[in-house]
Amino acid sequence: MRTLMYASHSVRSAQSAYRDNAVATASPARLLVMLVERLVLDIERGLVAQQAEDWPQAHQHLLHAQDVVVELESSLDVDKMPAGRQLASLYEFLRGHLVLGNVRRDAHVTHEALTIARQLCDTWRQAAMAAAVS
Template sequence: MNPYASPQAYRDSAVLTASPEQLVVMLYDGAVRFLRQAEVAMNEGAWLHSFEKLNRAEAILDELLATLNMDTGEIADRLQAIYIFCKKTLIEARIQRQGEKIAQVVALLSNLREAWAALAQQAAAVAPASA
């Protein structure tokens, strides 16, 4: 089998060629995907599977937190507060075993994802003109 035809090779290529804005969108996509899986598993009573997916989503939130440029001002401060709120809510979801709390975080991150996707699209439209 051609190693370049694998889904992993495609993902690797997409990550390596993505703009910073597109990378943030990809992180949101991953977090939302893992959170939806966690919510379904939790609602089915599959606690261990749910906790595993929550861990993966929380790792993405940690990455988003770690890569914030706090020198950029108010936007970074607000994003930091949102990410910390999301992590707190996911901890509560795990302890209380409430899928509804996961759904709250999914809704919040989905809104942020759409905003970043629009930003990435604008940046891509400007990039060719400046090259």
């Protein structure tokens, strides 16, 4: 049993080191995509927890999703980016939906936020790929 615990710890340590290295070596575009992918994952997990009426887990995931959106908002330079103000408005709308879905425990609102986040993720992936090709 002790060997299994050690192996499990070793696997977690290796996964953590891999993840840390991936973040440390990623381009700014890839970092943005990774952040938005995490946003989608948090909302998906929050929605599943809401559907199971696991409110503490739903709250935790949706709160983290809100933190991710705040990070996206804070890193956005609206004056230097074409359509920056529109993107800032989208982030604000998405954050509001996450708060509303969380506070009201409303899976429908959370699903709407997930739809927006997935579209946003697809857009950032396409932009990152286009930037890599250029």
